[in-house]
Amino acid sequence: RAPKTWSYLGKHGEVLDSRKSSIYQKRPRFSVFGVGPYSFAPWKVAISGLYKSFRFVVVPPIDNRPVMVDDTCYAIPCQTQHEAVLLQQLLNSKPTQEFLKSLVFIDSKRPITVDVLKRISFTEVARRLGKRAELLAIAKQGHIRTGKDYQLPLVMESSSLYE
Incomplete structure (x- = not known):
């Protein structure tokens, strides 16, 4: 094959x-580890679990094909560039950065973990930054949701918040 x-x-x-x-x-x-439907999303927002900084990056498709990140990274699958950029802005914002600094043991072998990332509330960060309506508009399009089909389900709120 x-x-x-x-x-x-x-x-x-x-x-x-x-x-x-x-x-x-x-x-x-x-x-091969960490491959699922989320791996094939055209856009991703990714962070290395091994880095000592909390810098989230947008990973665009190359030649209309999704880019795969390795198993030391965490990625949020996104369907559009707009969605990826918004999530990146929320994740790199001062409230999120301060939140992460309060939880992470920077001297750990893998400072960034899925358990830490799961605690981020996009809705709360978006509210603080005045971007809640923009986040909800994307959610209503069905691009942001909770569920087990995500490798990294960072949106921890009930889906009823988006309706």
Whole structure:
């Protein structure tokens, strides 16, 4: 089904086999982690779990194809550029940054975790920044929602808030 991928994996098999992380032990030789429907969203807002700063970036499609982030990153799937830019603005805002600084142990191996990120309330941040109506307009289009189909369900409010 994917001869180029299989050829690449075979060519680099020794390097891949030498990875020391325990996540690869007792797994199939060429395991892929963190892939689901959210991976194929055209736009994403991403952050590295390993960085010591809280800088969220918009990840646009390249050649009309979604970009995949690796398993050390957290990504919010977005359907439009407007949605991605709005979420990036909310996440990089002063209220969110101060909130994250109050929760994160910066000396940790992986300072940014999904548990920390799940505590962010887009609705509250948008309200503080005067962007609640804009957020709700996007939500009504069905682009922002809660649910298990997101790798990183950052919107923790009940979907009834958007109706």
